[in-house]
Amino acid sequence: MRRFRPVEVFAIVVIALLVIAAVVPGALAPGDPLAIHPLESFRPPSFAHLFGTDESGRDIYTRIVHGTGASLLIGLTATAIGVGLALVFGLLAGLGPRWLDFGTTRFLEVLFAFPGLLLALLFIVIYGPGVVTSTIAVGLATAPGYARIIRSQVLVVRRAPYLEAATVLGRSRTSRIIHHLLPNVSGSLFVLVTLGIGQSIVWASSLSYLGLGAVPPAAEWGAMLSAGRTYITSFWWMTFFPGLFIVLSAVVATMLGRSLQQRLRSS
Amino acid sequence: MSALLEVRDLSVRFGDSRVVAGVDFEIEPGECLAIVGESGSGKSVTARSILGLAGTGARVQASVLRFDTTNLLDASPRRLRGLRGREIGFVSQGALVALDPLLPVGREVADTLRIHTSLTPRQRQTRVVELLAEAGVPEPGLRAAQRPDELSGGLRQRAVIASAVAMRPRLLIADEPTTALDTTVQAGILELLDRLRADGTAILLISHDLAVVSRLASRIAVMEQGRIVETGATAQVLQAPRHPYTRRLIAAVPTDRPRGSRLTVAPVAPAVEVPHDVVLEARGLVRRFGSRTAADDVSFTLERGRTLGVVGESGSGKTTVARLVLGLEHPDAGDVRLLGEPWSSARERDRRVRRPRIGAIYQDALSSFDPRLTVGQILADALSGGRSRRADVSELLLQVGLDPSLARRRPRFLSGGQQQRVAIARAIAPRPDILVCDEPVSSLDVSVQAQVLDLLDDLQRSHGLSYLFITHDLGVVRHMSDDVLVMRDGRVLESGATETVFSAPRQDYTRALIDAAPRIG
Secondary structure (H helix, E strand, O other), X not given: OOOOXXXXXXXXXXXXXXXXXXXXXXXXXXXXXXXXXXXXXXXXXXXXXXXXXXXXXXXXHHHHHHHHHHHHHHHHHHHXXXXXXXXXXXXXXXXXXXXXXXXXXXXXXXXXXXXXXXXXHHHHHHHOOOHHHHHHHHHHHHHHHHHHHHHHHHHHHHOOHHHHHHXXXXXXXXXXXXXXXXXXXXXXXXXXXXXXXXXXXXXXXXXXXXXXXXXXXXXXXXXXXXXXXXXXXXXXXXXXXXXXXXXXXXXXXXXXXHHHHHHXXXX | OOOOEEEEEEEEEEOOEEEEEEEEEEEOOOOEEEEEOOOOOOHHHHHHHHXXXXXXXXXXXXXXXXXXXEEOOOOOHHHHHHHEOOOEEEEOOOHHHHOOOOOOHHHHHHHHHHHHOOOOHHHHHHHHHHHHHHOOOOOHHHHHOOOHHHOOHHHHHHHHHHHHOOOOOOEEEEEXXXXXOOHHXXXXXXXXXXXXXXXXXXXXXXXXXXXXXXXXXXXXXXXXXXEEEEEEEHHHHHHOOOOHXXXXXXXXXXXXXXXXXOOOOOOOOOOOOOOOOEXXXXXXXXXXXXXXXXXXXXXXXXXXXXXEEEEOOOOOOHHHHHHHHOOOOOOOXXXXXXXXXXXXXXXXXXXHHHHHHEEEEOOOOHHHOOOOOOHHHHHHHHHHXXXXXXXXXHHHHHHOOOOHHHHHOOHHHOOHHHHHHHHHHHHHOOOOOEEEEEOOOOOOOHHHHHHHHHHHHHHHHHHOOEEEEEEOOHHHHHXXXXXXXXXXXXXXXXXXXXXXXXXXXOOHHHHHHXXXXXXXX
8 A cells, every 4th residue: 555645644644533523523612602692693713712702702613513414424324325216227238138228328328418406496485495305405416427427347358358268267246246247336436426426515515505405503614605695795714604504514525536546456 | 908898787677667777788789789688677778878868767787788999978968969870870669660651661661771870861862772771671662652551560670770780880780680570581581680780889689588599699698686686608508507597588589399208396286087089170162352462271179188289370271270269260262170060150149159169368468358347357257247255266276277366367467378367267167178378488487488388288287178279380389289280371371290290391381480490509
């Protein structure tokens, strides 16, 4: 294993902090994210309130830390839903008979014709807003992209000489798929997933920002961003810090994905 | 000082590793000097440093590096560009990749003329057709308009040569110009190069194959680990080699070496007695792909402990036969019987339990391994689906002459010869009766090829294995097989005992193939 580069160290440290914030938010911010202090509203960042306070005097730092769990969970769950659906479609298309491949691929192309966010909005329009629906919506919207990549990977690996070698050794189709095809497809998929988590976090936050996901006063980054929107000209910190964390988590997830990709390639 | 190219004390380093050390040679007009050595001996780097193309990070030093009157070490990049293509032509290793896939080959040749001459486009076009014709490309007018993927390997290599000699360079550097080409095509390319030499072009030929070199070179320099260990007139080096490394290289050439003789100096494995029953029988195999018939009425039998060679050029249907025999393709007519029982007509479910009886090794061993697995995991999987003991894996590695410590490595970090040995170990793990070998040594250096062939020979003796040995290389097939099948366009042209077919071929095509096979002397 090569030594870690500075960017990788940075990404790992940030991710570790985000995970701690998600699991035990009290360890990093002991206060109550929902506690209201009307007298301390709209305070700019200071030592008492690192990221300032919002219109009800709630500490933004505390709220961001406590919102990490929700935001990350939405991102991870959405990605899991997306990849899960994509695996089904991708494997059906890649391994099934030709008509099934044709049908699945055309279906995915129809989904591709819509921008992902629009697809998610459509789903929410039908099933109503909320954290659960917006998570599923983001998962649905990302699935076609993954499915197409999985399908093409399956097609490549399926024709690989080592699968033929396994056939010659007398391995059954099921055994070939489980022992050789899936692991080799999922190797590259793993990297895509880490890259995708960042995207899902941004999308889930976008939905919350539009008021279709988590709703105030829940401490979710997108919702906080949305709440601060009214005051953006006077009290920049209300939107800046939630936005910063959305970007930061997406960036470190992507950085981690990239370095995993490079490591896999060189190992 | 009449030499056209003079190299004195050339050394090339990449970082801390010295890949060429103290190399001296010179070439005169109309002379062909061959540099021979295994992969990694530094021969290609030597050739490339003459052109100033040793690569990024290379530090090239020499006391003399002179072409005609130009000192190549001090020459400006501009001066070097002027020399390349005009005075020094370069034919690189892979004709398959040396051409731009999007350009018609005629344009590729015309480019050289455009850069170095003031011919009008129309004159260039005429000249391109002349050059292609001269390089032995049939229907040059038509071919010039085609893209590389529409041409065969041989035609592509001819196009590369045509563009390299377009300016009538005084020196032509040819780096493995015929590797990966069929035997008859190779013979044609060598003839073409020899004609250029006779016209006064100096040629620096780089090859790992002494047999190829002996046709063309007037002098040979043998390179080992960055140094020239022996140099002299071709006949002298080949007939009275002084250096042990040269002797090893010569001994490794399988052409004209009788069946059963050793290509390397290693003890012979003891033979086991085997019954002479028929293990594999093919009757009237036909396989069509669309309108093309890849195999047409192919029949043969293979006895236990014997080798049936299948020889032919690319597209002759050899690989289709291998796939039919392995039960990977279904014949449109005819059938294959394995150990006396139906094989090609059996259902895959029934075939699967009998698959361990017949194994396979391929030309590209590396791509036949799951890239995630280590050597040990690959072999353990082949032994019993992953439930085998480590000792069994070590035993298997020892059988193919590999150190058991390699079990922890991944195949892509091994050399080509080691990779093929791992492939052989995997193939013999289920203790099969038959091995189908599809071009198993075609991408290996001659000396490594010799070791692998000897290994196959040993395993045949000690395990009573039968081989279906597929190759385009007549030298290899003659050395390895008891019987031989000559294929062309999907048909069996001629078959019989190897020595009979080789000493008295009945078909003109077989004779042409045999004559085209490169041999030493």
